[in-house]
Amino acid sequence: MHQLQKDSNRQSDETTSVSELKELVSEFVSERNWEKFHTPRNLAVSVTLEAAELLEHFQWAPPGDEAIDSHRHQLISEELSDVMAYLLSLANVLKIDVASSMRAKMQKNRKKYPVEATLGTWKKPTE
Numbered sequence: 001m002h003q004l005q006k007d008s009n010r011q012s013d014e015t016t017s018v019s020e021l022k023e024l025v026s027e028f029v030s031e032r033n034w035e036k037f038h039t040p041r042n043l044a045v046s047v048t049l050e051a052a053e054l055l056e057h058f059q060w061a062p063p064g065d066e067a068i069d070s071h072r073h074q075l076i077s078e079e080l081s082d083v084m085a086y087l088l089s090l091a092n093v094l095k096i097d098v099a100s101s102m103r104a105k106m107q108k109n110r111k112k113y114p115v116e117a118t119l120g121t122w123k124k125p126t127e
């Protein structure tokens with residue numbers, strides 16, 4: 001059993017590293033001998049399928065109905081975790097360092113969407 005599963009005091013975002021989550025997913029895959037199924041293509045497809053399952057929780061919601069009760073919150077949390085698990089497995093397979101990739105991409109986004117051109121608006125700045 002993974003260390004994160006054994007130690008319930010270490011299960012929050014504040015105390016868990018991305019590396020530990022990647023290891024958690026890797027162990028789950030390895031224990032089942034599923035590495036052969038976890039190809040980049042299959043994982044990218046799975047990310048999208050799980051993202052669609054996440055979206056289902058917002059399907060048919062009346063406009064303006066943003067209320068999320070505790071049951072719905074739990075279901076959304078589970079789908080978010082499914083998406084994250086496949087993303088982390090994809091990062092494992094492609095040897096992507098999530099933290100450095102994320103920081104680099106956010107820096108790129110900062111240049112693409114400068115505050116002075118995007119503050120309070122959803123419109124993309126003209127190039």
Ligand SMILES: [Mg+2]
Binds near residue numbers: 050053078082
């Ligand atoms: Mg799911």
